[in-house]
Amino acid sequence: MTGDTTDPQGTAALRPSSRVTLDDVARHAGVSSATASRALGDHPHVAEATRRRVREAAALLDYVASPEATRLAGGPTGRVAVLVPHPSRWFFGELIEGLEAELRAAELDLVLFRVGGPEERHAFFARLPARRGVDAVVVLAFAVDEVEHARLASLGVVVVAAGGRVASYPSVGIDDHRAGRQAVDHLLHLGHRRIGMLAGGDEQRLSPDPDGRASAWRAALRDAATEPDDDLVVTVPWDGEGGAEGMSRLLGLRAPPTAVFAHCDEMALGAMRTLRRAGLRVPEDISVIGIDDHPLAALTDLTTVAQPVREQGRRAGAMVLDTLRGGPPPRVPPAEMLPTRLVLRGTTSPPGVPR
Amino acid sequence: MTGDTTDPQGTAALRPSSRVTLDDVARHAGVSSATASRALGDHPHVAEATRRRVREAAALLDYVASPEATRLAGGPTGRVAVLVPHPSRWFFGELIEGLEAELRAAELDLVLFRVGGPEERHAFFARLPARRGVDAVVVLAFAVDEVEHARLASLGVVVVAAGGRVASYPSVGIDDHRAGRQAVDHLLHLGHRRIGMLAGGDEQRLSPDPDGRASAWRAALRDAATEPDDDLVVTVPWDGEGGAEGMSRLLGLRAPPTAVFAHCDEMALGAMRTLRRAGLRVPEDISVIGIDDHPLAALTDLTTVAQPVREQGRRAGAMVLDTLRGGPPPRVPPAEMLPTRLVLRGTTSPPGVPR
C-alpha cells in the first residue's frame, strides 16, 4: 500500500493480524529476524535507526509475538497467575479488577486460579512449576509458606501478595491494626464501653500481624481504661451468615454489648439482620460498624472503615511489573500499606439510655 | 531406581517435575518420541502394550507436557478466555467461580479479560486472534455480534455465552421472561396493581429477547387486566445507586406505585434505601422484589427470584469442553435455560390501606 515492493507475496499487509511472524517484520524492515528480535526486545547494541524501522514495520503489520514461541525459546510467558479464595466475594472481585487493569495495560494476561483451602493451595504449587506457564503469581489475601515461596523463587517466578501483607515477599494491604483502631475508637468516642467484636475466622489469612483488627480492639479498649472482656469476642466466618450467627451469640450474653465491631461489612450486615429480627433497633439500641466500605454498605447506611481495595489490586500489579521488568527485587520486600478512612453513616450513635 | 539402566545421565528421576521432556519419557519407555506422543495423546495405531509402557514412564517421571511446545506444534493451548464486564459484581464472580471449577477439572486455564464497553470488546476481538492464545472464549452476560463471532469461528475458537443467551452460539442463562413473570405475578397475587419497574439499563446486554424481564411486567399486568403504565418504569444502571435513583423518580410520581419490581437485587436494595430515607416502610407502605438471590438479599430479607448463577458458569464450562473435545458443534446451538424460583422473604406484602 505504501509502496511496499519487498513483500514477495504481497499478502502480508492484506491479512493483518492473521499470522504475521517475526520474519515478516524482519523482511519488511530489511533486517534479519535476530536483529528484529533484539530491536523489539529493547536489547542493547541495536542502532537507533534500525530499532525504529523494525518498530514501524511491526506496527504496520500489526505484529504480535506468539507467546508460545517466545516462551519456548526461553522468554517470559506474559502471563501471571492469580490465586483467589473466593472470586465471587466483592473484596476479591475488586482486587482482581484492579490487578487486571494494571496487567492488561502491560500486555500481560491474568490466569485465574481458585484456591480455597490449604490443600488446594498445595496442589497448585505442586503442579504449577511443572506447567511452568506463568511469570509471576499474585496471591490474594492469604499466605504462602516459606517452602512454597522458595520453590517459586528458585523457578524464577515472581511472587506478590495483595489484600494483606507478608514478610517474605512484596505485598500491598492496609494497616489492619490501624483500621481496627479507627473503628473501635469511633465507638469509644461515641461513649460505648461494652463493645463486642465479630472476628473473622482465620482462613489461613494473610498478615504478619495475624489479627491486627482483633488486637486493635484490645488496645483501643485498654487505652480507654476498659479491660477487654473476651466474652465479647466471637470468631466466625467472614460472611453475612457468620456475622448473623455471631451476633446472636453476643445477644445471648448476660450483658450484651451496646456496640459491635465487625471485621468486615458482610459480617456487619449479617449482625444487623439478627438485630432486626430480635426487634432491636440500629443504632438506637445497638451500634454496628464494619470494615471495607462494600458498595452495599452505602445502601444499608452502614458506618464503616473504608479501604481502597481496587487500588490494592492495581498496586500489586505494579509490583509485579516492577519486579518483572527491573531486575531482582530489593533485599527487603516492600510492604505497602494503603490508607483507610472512617465513613460515618447511620449505624452508630451514642449508647442509648437503658430502658 | 527401579532398575533403570537406560537413563544415560541417571538424573531424570532425580529432578521430578523439573524439565522432563517427551524425549525422556520416550527413552525411558524404549520408543521414539513420536510414538510416545501418540501414546500419550490417545491416538489410534499404537499397541496397547506400548501405550501402557509409555504411560507408566510418564507417570514415573512425573511428566507434564509443555503447553508452549504443544501449542507451537499445532496443538490446543489449554486456555480459555473469559470476557467479563464487571469482575467485582457478585453475579459475575459467581459465574467465574462456576466456570473456573469446570475448566480446572479439565486442566484448562482461565484467562480473564475485563471488557466493559463495546469499544473494549472490539479491541479484544481485534487483538485476540493475533495473540491466538486461547482455544475458546466465554462471554459473560453480553452479546457478540455476528461479525465477531464469525471471525473467531473461522479461527477455530469456540465461543460460548453465559448469563444470558444468544442465537448464534451455545449459551446458558435463565428464562428472563419467566423470571420476570414470577416476580410480577407474585406482586399481582398479593393484590398490587400499581406496580413500578426498575429496569436495568442495557449495557449491550445479552439476550435474544433483549428485555424479557420488562416484557414480563407488561404481559403479567395485561393478564391481570391492568393496562401497563409507562410512567411506572424507569431505566437505570444495574446497581444499587441506579435502583436508589430510579426509586426516587418513582416516588416523585403523582401516583407512586404500591410495589416495585427491580431487575436485580442490587437495584432493589438501592430502592429500599431511598424508601427508608423517605420514611416509608417496606413492605407496609411499599413492596419490593428483585431477581438474583444475591447473598445480601438473605441478609436484608429481600424477597426475590433466585437464579442459579454459579451453575450457569459450570454449564458454560461444560459446553466449552463438549465443543472442544467432541468435534464440531451441533447445527443448532443449544440455549440452555436454568430454572429460577421465587424466594419469599420480608419485603413484599399485600398493599396497605391508604392512610
Add this chain to the structure above:
DNA sequence: ATGAAAGCGCTAACAG
C-alpha cells in the same frame, strides 16, 4: 551493529 544457525519440546506427515 548485524547475520547465520542452533535449538526450545512437541506434533504431523511420510516412510517403513
Add this chain to the structure above:
DNA sequence: CTGTTAGCGCTTTCAT
C-alpha cells in the same frame, strides 16, 4: 504399529 524427518516462531550464542 513405529521410527524419521521436518518444522511451529522466537531467542541466542557465535561469528563477522
